[in-house]
Amino acid sequence: MIERARRNGIEFLINVGYDLESSRSAVSMVGNGFYASVGYHPHDAKNFKEEVFELAEKAGVVAIGETGLDYYRDLSPREVQREIFIKQLAFAKDRNMPVIIHTRNAFEDLFPILEKFRPRGVLHAFSGDEGAVEKGLSLGLYFGIGGTITFKKAKIREVVRSIPLDKIVLETDSPFLTPHPWRGKRNEPIYLLRIAGELSSILGVSLEKLAEITTSNARELFGI
Numbered sequence: 754m755i756e757r758a759r760r761n762g763i764e765f766l767i768n769v770g771y772d773l774e775s776s777r778s779a780v781s782m783v784g785n786g787f788y789a790s791v792g793y794h795p796h797d798a799k800n801f802k803e804e805v806f807e808l809a810e811k812a813g814v815v816a817i818g819e820t821g822l823d824y825y826r827d828l829s830p831r832e833v834q835r836e837i838f839i840k841q842l843a844f845a846k847d848r849n850m851p852v853i854i855h856t857r858n859a860f861e862d863l864f865p866i867l868e869k870f871r872p873r874g875v876l877h878a879f880s881g882d883e884g885a886v887e888k889g890l891s892l893g894l895y896f897g898i899g900g901t902i903t904f905k906k907a908k909i910r911e912v913v914r915s916i917p918l919d920k921i922v923l924e925t926d927s928p929f930l931t932p933h934p935w936r937g938k939r940n941e942p943i944y945l946l947r948i949a950g951e952l953s954s955i956l957g958v959s960l961e962k963l964a965e966i967t968t969s970n971a972r973e974l975f976g977i
Contacts, residue, residue, distance in 0.1 A: 783813030818853030
């Protein structure tokens with residue numbers, strides 16, 4: 754899977770943790786084009802352990818997250834989600850690290866928190882409307898665009914036109930959110946090419962230009 758990605762021009766990968774175990778795993782894979790992000794997803798906020806912050810000091814760790822708020826599944830109590838999100842934002846701000854931000858059905862609580870901390874970061878798997886784009890841009894955030902851009906009925910296909918190209922980063926969210934026509938199968942890094950191709954068509958820019966700018970955006974955001 755990794756070799757397929759490298760053979761097709763994918764220069765580096767960020768393996769994103771969502772709890773302590775997955776963050777440890779991400780750190781263990783650092784090197785040879787692999788980087789890591791460590792943190793607690795809102796689903797796992799109720800099980801938060803401070804030890805994850807020790808991992809953030811390891812070489813090759815370039816971000817905190819995936820963290821944020823998820824009011825769709827509510828697998829952790831909302832007050833706990835907010836508490837752990839704020840804890841991770843505070844840590845990232847103290848270390849001047851970017852944040853990978855998850856949100857689902859929670860923009861109304863997310864943005865006031867972000868306005869307080871004003872982190873560097875990306876709204877991962879962005880699914881908001883033009884109003885959310887405006888708020889994200891006012892905070893200097895990037896927008897993560899992945900497999901949903903290939904879903905013909907997905908609103909992001911229209912919303913993405915309101916996002917400046919210099920604020921877009923590409924992502925897969927592997928093994929989830931596999932792009933069409935492989936939807937329902939395991940996602941993997943090589944499908945970034947399918948995502949890039951679809952976005953190139955929607956925005957009316959060449960694939961080469963899109964790849965150059967979004968790669969530069971990711972390097973800038975994560976200090977790679």
